[in-house]
Amino acid sequence: MSLAIFDLDNTLLSIDSDHAWGEFLLEQGAVDPVAFRDANDRFLADYEAGTLDIHAFLEVALKPLAENSPEQLAAWHQQFMASKIEPHILPKGEELVARHRTRGDTLLIITATNRFITGPIAERLGIDDLIAVEPERVKGRYTGRVTGTPSYREGKVVRLEEWLSDKELSLDDAWFYSDSHNDLALLEKVDYPVAVDPDTTLREVAESRGWRIISLRD
Numbered sequence: 548m549s550l551a552i553f554d555l556d557n558t559l560l561s562i563d564s565d566h567a568w569g570e571f572l573l574e575q576g577a578v579d580p581v582a583f584r585d586a587n588d589r590f591l592a593d594y595e596a597g598t599l600d601i602h603a604f605l606e607v608a609l610k611p612l613a614e615n616s617p618e619q620l621a622a623w624h625q626q627f628m629a630s631k632i633e634p635h636i637l638p639k640g641e642e643l644v645a646r647h648r649t650r651g652d653t654l655l656i657i658t659a660t661n662r663f664i665t666g667p668i669a670e671r672l673g674i675d676d677l678i679a680v681e682p683e684r685v686k687g688r689y690t691g692r693v694t695g696t697p698s699y700r701e702g703k704v705v706r707l708e709e710w711l712s713d714k715e716l717s718l719d720d721a722w723f724y725s726d727s728h729n730d731l732a733l734l735e736k737v738d739y740p741v742a743v744d745p746d747t748t749l750r751e752v753a754e755s756r757g758w759r760i761i762s763l764r765d
Contacts, residue, residue: 550716551647554725555658555665558743559640560632561764564668565608565660566591567631572611575623595746597729601659601699609682612663613691624667632668639763643724644672653716657707657733659699663689678706703733728752
């Protein structure tokens, strides 16, 4: 039995769920239509370039969680799952997860997107274990702050090592599937790194190192 680790955005999904949530909030009129859109698009570009300031991003991204009630957020997320996420779950991604499940592997999603957004997505994919950015909650409401190390770039390695220690597991024979050069630090840690529909930088690295490259898109 091995550990099969999956990135989420643009790996098992054909979109970036963090950016899609921002677009959804804009459609609901829940955020400033100009400033938030500009920030949402800018942060996505920074992420793709590998220059994202994760703390500056989270200050903006987590603010709507603090500004709305848990009931409103839950209702929005239900709509978000139906309209933005379900159409972008990749069938070949689900087949890949199913193959690892059949092998008896431990399944884990690790993502730089926050748990509010990704928890229900992981549940939909049938994956119980999730490492995500953890928004702080006090008395049932989000504060707009983050707790712990954000699971972004090297932070994914930090968070995974904490998770492995808690679970008394190791990375022996572990797989990691990702589309992004932002995940190179973790891809380098596993025995079986797999580039999934990789960005240009990751593709070049994968080709130079002989890593497996696959596509989960039709």
